[in-house]
Amino acid sequence: MSTTAVRLGRARYGRETLHAEWTKLRTVASTGWLLLGAAALTIAVSAAVDAAAACPAGGCQADPAKLSLTGVQAGQAIVVIIGVLAVSSEYGTGMIRSTLTAMPRRLTVLAAKATIIAGLVLAVSSAAAAASVLAGRLILPGHGFTAAHGYPPLSLSHGPDLRAACGSVLYLALIALLSLGVATAVRETAVATGLVLGLLYVFPVVTSVVGNQHWQRHLEQVGPMTAGLYIQVTVKLRSLPLTPWQGLGVLALWAAGALITGALILRFRDA
């Protein structure tokens, strides 16, 4: 095993690992279906929210960019599964032992998996975010979100809208990495999925009824989903507890923490 590592250079070894992980993921039919499902659910929920929204003549305080990207809140559930399965399916089938026998540098394996998953999710969620914004651009003006009410049509050439869309893409990629890290740590598909989804959804639900404003701000600041989705906000930025990019940074910290925990457990525990 170690002879493999010696024979190949470090960079070459990394490339080989990346290639191996890509082949594994590419040749499993469920990966494609899940990616397609994540994009479809994101776009469908976004469009449904657009169609249900209303901005009456009296004006409204809605945020059209955030509304038209609401589907991310649902689509992320499938992204979580994608991130989790990338690791946990190997533990489920015992494949992990073959993987680690062939590629004994465990952290390189994890890095390769993270790179492939993040790349795939970035690509698919770019399409999903673009389609969601397009749906918002087409549907929202028919529901009162008109220039007369202070809402020009959504456009990716408009700075805040572009930031909301690109940020949503990064958000989904970070969610995938967070899930990958948690799955590496707990190894069990169902448990990892439940943990990540519970962690994500608990914050928006609980902060909606927390009466104490102080607590509410703090909980929103630390929640990976609540803070991460600040990146979609384009109106009343001053009332946010964090700036949009700081919010995404909070999610990045969660993802980094999960990946590091996963890496440590992968490195020091028997597979």
Add this chain to the structure above:
Amino acid sequence: MTAVTPQRSAARGARDGFGQLLHAEWTKFRTVHGWVIGMIVAILVTGGLGVLIAKSAVPSCSVHSSSGQPGPVQHGAACGQPSYPLGPGGEPVRDAFYFVRQPLAGNGGIAVRVTSLTGPAAWSKGGIIISGGTRQGSAYAAMMVTGRHGVRMQWNYTGDTPGLAGLVSAARPRWLRLTRDGGTITGYDSADGTHWTRVGTVALAGLPATVQAGLFVTSPAQAAYSSTLGSGSVNNSPTQATAVFDHISQAGRWPASAWAGDDVGAGGPAGAPGSGYHQVAGRFTVTGSGDIAPLIGGALNDGPAITVRDYLLGTFAGLIAVAVVAAMFMTAEYRRGLIRTTLTASPHRGRVLAAKAIVIGSAAFITGLAAAAAAVLIATDVAHGNGAAVFPEPWPTELRIIAGTGALIAVAAVFTLAVATMVRRSAAAILIVIVTIVIPFVLSAPPGIPAGLTEWLLRITPAAAFALQQPTPEYYQVKASYIPSSGFFPLAPWTGFAVLCAWTALALAAAAYLLKRRDA
């Protein structure tokens, strides 16, 4: 799988066999530490979130000053635990109105003509009332004209039935009549004072021999809210209405010789200046503010914002933990190949599924019940200690919410088991349960997503069963924010539960079919 002849298991007797099967599945469940821990996690998460929500509730005095609403009756000036008057049915009510009254001894009646009602609210009310007393929460029945809902007969806060339609005016006056006969009160209306139509007859329990009867006017606070707001801000401002009455006729024994005015429920800030009445030659002009109606809680409403349902918002997190266990209860069999042993020992595959469903359903029911009871009981205690204004739930409703949460978790666990039997993979099973139950709930709980969409989701998905946690019914006669983020569901509690049960029955049928038809 086919190694064992069916005769052998049939010879053992069906009842015996199923009991053993149940015992076997129960042993499998109980001896996997992770699954038992998963159930305990569900209880801790649900209870813990309930306590967190209760701990963070704002003490009532600060809520009160910001809303400017005639609300809780305060104990003096101190910021104490607020209390709400309770109606005869045990439900918290709003009972504030201007009352021009006389005692009526024994049976009798009162009739009046209303020539105008001016008030901004659709549910401004002016009319006649027979009430057990002037204490808030007394039993009553009333005939009234309203701002925009025509003539109504209302009784005991929750009862409401329509009479003549149309607005009242001097050109189109409305005649109202109430008669008391023992414990029953009958209401009539008329457009001309000669042709009367009976609107309703109601039985009021506990009506004293001498009741208070007379004229009343009230007008509820008006709220400006929008369901599309990202942040739930609401502005409830009190309103006032004035009605003009004449042609008062009284039947029966009325021992007092003069009318007395009473601003019922004006102990708090409801005593708006301008409430009162004056009388000129049989013509009464009465002005009042408040409402005689059930109290509606929840976010954006003018009752207490925190309800029992809020303590149970963590239910969905507990449900995720239970669903993880329920999915693995089946998928672990396939993963380890145990399913072949299971089906060899018990070749009736449908009965294996039934035994598993009973075991996981019962375990989940106990888990859900414990989680809900812990969340509600501890959180209520914490919120009271905190001095927070909490919606006082009548105990039957509280019981329904706690037992319903147990039932919701139990059936959701069986649903997960059935889905897991169909798809055989944890990831797919969890995904389906999350998308159909958790996401519709999570999208609907915080404000921000249009209620039109979330109400539609909460009708057709299994998440409809969260309606079991609705704290108050929706009342036609009270204008309020009846949207999911305020705790109101589009379906009635048990109807919503039936939707989940229907999904589960379908999934179980499909699972049984596939389990029998496919190789294990």
